[in-house]
Amino acid sequence: MADPLVVVGVGGFGRETLDVVDAVNAAADAPVFDVLGVLDDAPSQVNLDRLAARGVPFLGGTDDLPARDGGVRYLVGVGSPRARRAIADRLEARGAIAATAVHPSVTSGYDVTIGAGSVVCAGVRLTTNISLGRHTHLNLNATVGHDTTVGDFVSVNPLASISGDCTIEDDVLIGVAGVILNGLTVGRGATVGGSACVVRDVPAGSTVKGVPAR
Ligand SMILES: CC(C)(COP(=O)(O)OP(=O)(O)OC[C@H]1O[C@@H](n2cnc3c(N)ncnc32)[C@H](O)[C@@H]1OP(=O)(O)O)[C@@H](O)C(=O)NCCC(=O)NCCS
Incomplete structure (x- = not known):
């Protein structure tokens, strides 16, 4: 069964991360990831529109991590090392599992x-x-x-x-x-x-x- 996945970051690298996830799914016999949507604490409207155009839900801020039996996987699609570390620490504290x-x-x-x-x-x-x-x-x-x-x-x-x-x-x-x-x-x-x-x-x-x- 596909792992439920959230990507953090609606900006450029967040959506490029979605591209990598899509390619992983397309190359596998069965989908590896079930993309639940994207989290972002400060999304711009232009990036929300870009996300909507590709049909991926915006789920809210990092406090809005969805819950699933067996846990939710996450990837942080944010280029800044320091910001990425802070986001990962926050999500790990909430029980999310790095994909x-x-x-x-x-x-x-x-x-x-x-x-x-x-x-x-x-x-x-x-x-x-x-x-x-x-x-x-x-x-x-x-x-x-x-x-x-x-x-x-x-x-x-x-x-x-x-x-x-x-x-x-x-x-x-x-x-x-x-x-x-x-x-x-x-x-x-x-x-x-x-x-x-x-x-x-x-x-x-x-x-x-x-x-x-x-
Ligand atoms: C090197 C870097 C971190 C410097 O950032 P910064 O401190 O904000 O630098 P500034 O834009 O204030 O520029 C300061 C000076 O460095 C020069 N400079 C900036 N980046 C440079 C680079 N990569 N190589 C050579 N000189 C550079 C500027 O021309 C400027 O020179 P000046 O003082 O003679 O006018 C940044 O420019 C950089 O290269 N980041 C990587 C960006 C990247 O990889 N983008 C792709 C994302 S996918």
Whole structure:
């Protein structure tokens, strides 16, 4: 039987998360997820209209988590690592269970683990011996190389490329098309700008941009 699922976030990545869920269901012999609807504490009208147009119900704020026998699964479709962590904590406290959605076009090699709550979008390439933490977002066409560890609540934006032997700590955001060269560590809560090329370790909590990133 399909797992009842809510997605949090009516914005862009929330609806892209719905796309991943739809693709998972379409590729399976029987639906994996029964999408109950979307939660959002501060939805804009334009995004509510976009959601309505695709026929997915808006259920209200995160206090309006629906109840089902056996529990409700959830995915947080919010790009900000810090906001995503806060929402996940709130829903877990209410008994919601993190789901995991991996688009069927994703390729992954030997010994790849993906933490609960993660959303892995179309075209992502994961090679070998990779660990992704909880609530990780790997956006369209991102790549992760061998022997790399990605922490919890990390956001990897489209086309970003994390080389082999890297450590990406919790709550990091890697901007669109950002590159992390091999063997480097991006410290907890750091932000890597779009199109940056990271050539040395990034201190926790810092923002780096440009080529080379500084
Ligand atoms: C790096 C980043 C985090 C900086 O954000 P910010 O601190 O708000 O930066 P600002 O917009 O105030 O710009 C500050 C300066 O940095 C420059 N800058 C901003 N982003 C840059 C980037 N990615 N690379 C190089 N320079 C950048 C600006 O031109 C500006 O330069 P100036 O002071 O000479 O005018 C942000 O621009 C970024 O790249 N975020 C990633 C966005 C992303 O991935 N979007 C896709 C979503 S799917």
